[in-house]
Amino acid sequence: MKTYTIEIAGFTRHLPIIKINNHLSIASFNLLGDVDLVCAAAEAIAEHLPHIDVLITAEAKGIPLIYELSKHLKLPRYVVARKQVKKYMNKPIIHEVQSITTAEKQLLALDYEDAAFLNYKRVAIIDDVISSGSSLEALERLVNKAGGKIVAKACILVEGDSVDRQDVFHLNELPLFTNAMVECLD
Numbered sequence: 001m002k003t004y005t006i007e008i009a010g011f012t013r014h015l016p017i018i019k020i021n022n023h024l025s026i027a028s029f030n031l032l033g034d035v036d037l038v039c040a041a042a043e044a045i046a047e048h049l050p051h052i053d054v055l056i057t058a059e060a061k062g063i064p065l066i067y068e069l070s071k072h073l074k075l076p077r078y079v080v081a082r083k084q085v086k087k088y089m090n091k092p093i094i095h096e097v098q099s100i101t102t103a104e105k106q107l108l109a110l111d112y113e114d115a116a117f118l119n120y121k122r123v124a125i126i127d128d129v130i131s132s133g134s135s136l137e138a139l140e141r142l143v144n145k146a147g148g149k150i151v152a153k154a155c156i157l158v159e160g161d162s163v164d165r166q167d168v169f170h171l172n173e174l175p176l177f178t179n180a181m182v183e184c185l186d
């Protein structure tokens with residue numbers, strides 16, 4: 001398998017290059033299960049955040065990261081926007097998302113209790129990767145609707161066009177690959 005090698009918070013990882021459609025491939029970054037990397041990335045991001053009251057992310061890969069970040073920042077509660085409305089959710093606020101990794105439109109939903117918790121709080125939006133920016137935009141809309149104040153946006157990796165974003169703190173950058181480009185890699 002072709003891989004892309006990247007350094008993140010002092011750790012080297014060899015990411016498999018995966019075709020996502022007829023034109024594009026991504027270097028797939030899956031932090032689920034990677035304890036050392038999650039801990040180091042959380043520590044590195046924590047140093048660059050202003051004073052905040054609560055972190056929010058989108059499920060699923062952002063969850064271990066904000067858990068670890070919340071521990072660092074001594075924040076007792078964090079908020080996760082879900083990709084499905086569960087029966088146990090109360091009056092959810094919903095926004096559509098078209099993430100680069102998923103062909104179909106998805107949704108992000110915030111439970112009423114979590115939305116109420118964000119109200120008037122200083123909120124940092126956190127994700128593992130920001131690529132098209134669609135997930136970030138949906139999270140921004142949810143936080144605004146909930147009455148939270150977005151004071152920081154941070155992720156481990158920015159990808160593709162998002163590498164030029166000035167509004168997101170990040171630890172490193174990932175390229176997008178055309179499939180023709182991938183054919184030429186050894």
Ligand SMILES: O=P(O)(O)OC[C@H]1O[C@H](OP(=O)(O)OP(=O)(O)O)[C@H](O)[C@@H]1O
Nearest residue numbers: 059060061099100101131132133134135
């Ligand atoms: O900037 P975007 O194009 O929206 O892409 C970024 C999103 O893609 C990934 O989630 P993914 O859709 O792979 O879902 P998962 O975390 O549930 O695996 C990542 O965790 C971000 O949330």
Ligand SMILES: Nc1ncnc2[nH]cnc12
Nearest residue numbers: 026027028029101129131
């Ligand atoms: N390269 C990547 N790896 C994992 N998830 C992603 N979401 C967007 N880009 C991604």
